[in-house]
Amino acid sequence: AVGYQNYPDNAIDEFIRLAAKNGIDVFRIFDSLNWVPQLEESIQRVRDNGKVAEAAMAYTGDILDTNRTKYNLKYYVDLAQELQAAGAHIIGIKDMSGILKPQAAYALISELKNHLDVPIHLHTHDTTGNGIFLYSEAIRAGVDVVDVATSALAGTTSQPSMQSLYYALSNNQRQPDLDIQKAEKLDEYWGGIRPYYEGFG
Numbered sequence: 001a002v003g004y005q006n007y008p009d010n011a012i013d014e015f016i017r018l019a020a021k022n023g024i025d026v027f028r029i030f031d032s033l034n035w036v037p038q039l040e041e042s043i044q045r046v047r048d049n050g051k052v053a054e055a056a057m058a059y060t061g062d063i064l065d066t067n068r069t070k071y072n073l074k075y076y077v078d079l080a081q082e083l084q085a086a087g088a089h090i091i092g093i094k095d096m097s098g099i100l101k102p103q104a105a106y107a108l109i110s111e112l113k114n115h116l117d118v119p120i121h122l123h124t125h126d127t128t129g130n131g132i133f134l135y136s137e138a139i140r141a142g143v144d145v146v147d148v149a150t151s152a153l154a155g156t157t158s159q160p161s162m163q164s165l166y167y168a169l170s171n172n173q174r175q176p177d178l179d180i181q182k183a184e185k186l187d188e189y190w191g192g193i194r195p196y197y198e199g200f201g
Contacts, residue, residue: 131160
C-alpha cells in the first residue's frame with residue numbers, strides 16, 4: 001500500500017496513524033534486505049496505534065542446499081526471533097518468487113514453531129506451480145496462515161488456488177471451514193471478469 005522504497009519516519013508514522021484510523025487492522029511490514037532496523041519504527045508505530053504488526057521475512061536462497069551458507073535455516077530462525085523481540089505480533093514468510101520448496105517449507109516452519117511464540121503466516125506466489133504442495137507441507141508443519149486466491153485468479157504469479165487447497169486438505173483436520181459451493185459461485189463471477197484483464201497479465 002505504501003510502496004517499495006524508503007520513507008522518512010514522519011511519513012511512516014502519519015501513514016500508519018491515518019491507515020489505522022480509517023480501518024486497517026493488520027500491517028504487513030517488510031524490508032527487501034531483511035534489515036531489522038528498517039522495520040522497527042513501523043512495528044512500534046503499528047503497536048502504538050493498537051493494531052497488529054506482521055513483520056515479514058523476504059525468503060531467498062535454498063535452506064536445503066548446504067553449499068549456500070548465508071541464507072540458511074539458522075539465518076531465518078535468528079531473523080524471526082529478532083522480529084519477535086522487536087514487537088511483531090505475527091511473523092510472515094514472504095516468498096515473492098515462489099522459490100520456497102515444499103520440503104524447505106516444512107523444515108523452516110517446523111523450526112520456527114519451536115522457537116517462536118507468535119503465529120506464522122506464509123505468503124507465496126505460484127510461479128513454479130508448487131503452491132498447493134508447498135502449502136500442504138507448511139500446514140503439516142503447523143503454519144497458522146496461508147494466502148490463497150480464488151481459482152479463476154490463481155496460479156502463475158498469483159497465489160495458489162483457494163478451492164484446490166480446500167480439496168487437497170480433504171479428510172485433514174486443517175481443512176478450512178469454507179462453504180465451497182458459495183466459493184465456487186463467486187469464482188464463476190471472477191472467471192467471467194478475468195478475460196477483460198488478459199492484456200495486463
